[in-house]
């Protein structure tokens with residue numbers, strides 16, 4: 001198939017390519033996106049060529065050779081960028097063409113498609129600013145991927161925190177005054193990293209944050225993992241770049257109809273160096289990106305460019321209807337208001353007395369899994385792919401499940417990660433690489449955590465490397481487990497033990513302490 005195939009790109013086409021243009025009525029591309037999406041076009045051609053050439057003796061990776069005889073259907077549809085969507089020698093140009101189209105759509109002058117999620121994007125952006133030892137202003141409600149980005153890059157966080165809504169226990173935005181104060185106290189800081197919208201859809205004053213960062217001569221970098229759909233309808237807030245940010249990372253696979261792992265990293269290069277951005281991006285990206293994932297990002301971008309406004313309007317209407325319906329249920333509330341991303345549905349259960357895990361179990365049994373459920377909160381994800389009837393069916397199923405589990409109203413428990421004020425003892429990188437030991441969690445209070453521990457979702461660290469372990473934190477993490485929640489990344493998932501930084505006087509002189 002593909003190593004001899006040079007797929008034709010609609011704009012900037014290969015002059016040596018004499019093949020016919022792609023079939024505009026291909027049922028595999030129901031909206032005809034291929035004419036504006038070079039990677040999608042290449043994917044359609046390459047997969048069609050595959051079925052035409054049958055069992056050709058392809059001598060390049062992937063090892064399944066497009067044959068399903070050994071591992072079965074699980075590898076069907078997998079096609080790499082290199083020697084898949086185009087020849088190894090030409091595929092970069094094809095990818096660059098698609099990335100430039102995305103840069104234009106988002107008003108960026110630099111864009112890369114990642115097959116490793118916003119996780120990779122966050123880490124690339126951390127590697128793109130400053131030098132090891134430099135400070136950066138960062139929201140403490142960051143996703144674990146950015147925290148590990150700080151470890152990789154050796155950056156030292158100056159934490160800023162969101163306000164927490166006392167009624168719901170959920171985070172609001174980080175106030176601009178908090179960022180300004182951090183910048184004033186740390187004049188050597190090299191960048192400001194914020195997450196917006198938050199995991200529960202609260203949005204902040206990004207323009208105000210951009211002004212604060214820019215007055216200090218620094219880039220504002222935004223983890224907009226959940227917000228790839230923002231900015232294409234007047235009913236949505238502008239996306240982070242339009243609000244003034246210098247860079248944003250967003251998961252195409254979360255809010256857009258793209259393959260799992262697909263993400264975009266976008267930047268304006270007034271305050272960021274494009275060559276450094278490229279180096280940072282490539283440092284931890286695979287050299288064998290999945291062409292199917294990349295083509296789906298390209299397709300989602302073309303969809304937004306063509307139909308973004310209409311699909312956004314449908315999404316906004318469906319979510320508004322669901323909010324009205326849910327808010328009419330006695331005791332039930334939804335997050336709403338000018339500081340809430342209007343496409344996000346966040347359901348607050350405390351007033352109904354129903355436990356989120358029980359409701360979630362019913363939803364799973366009904367084939368309607370949600371993104372997140374804890375005792376007091378359920379976060380279903382509604383996207384551009386949802387028809388109004390999908391949302392309505394879900395809403396009615398949710399209401400019925402809540403009614404079956406209705407009980408005495410309670411006060412919501414504030415989310416563990418949102419209000420945390422960590423006591424930082426060591427920079428994350430120093431703690432990550434420090435000699436460490438495993439101690440009973442009951443005896444860990446007063447020690448410095450060597451590991452990252454986060455209830456997931458949302459994946460916001462409750463303990464980060466370098467932070468003081470307290471009895472309250474241990475008890476709160478165990479309470480999450482006891483309540484049926486998932487606590488991720490701890491070396492001991494039962495939380496009977498924790499990994500802490502070895503104290504010099506206790507470290508084993510023979511060097512036997514685990515590293």
Ligand SMILES: Cc1ncc(COP(=O)(O)O)c(C=O)c1O
Nearest residue numbers: 116117118119143195223225251
């Ligand atoms: C705020 C935030 N940033 C980054 C990520 C990582 O995204 P991905 O799963 O695309 O790697 C997540 C994942 O949920 C997230 O919630």
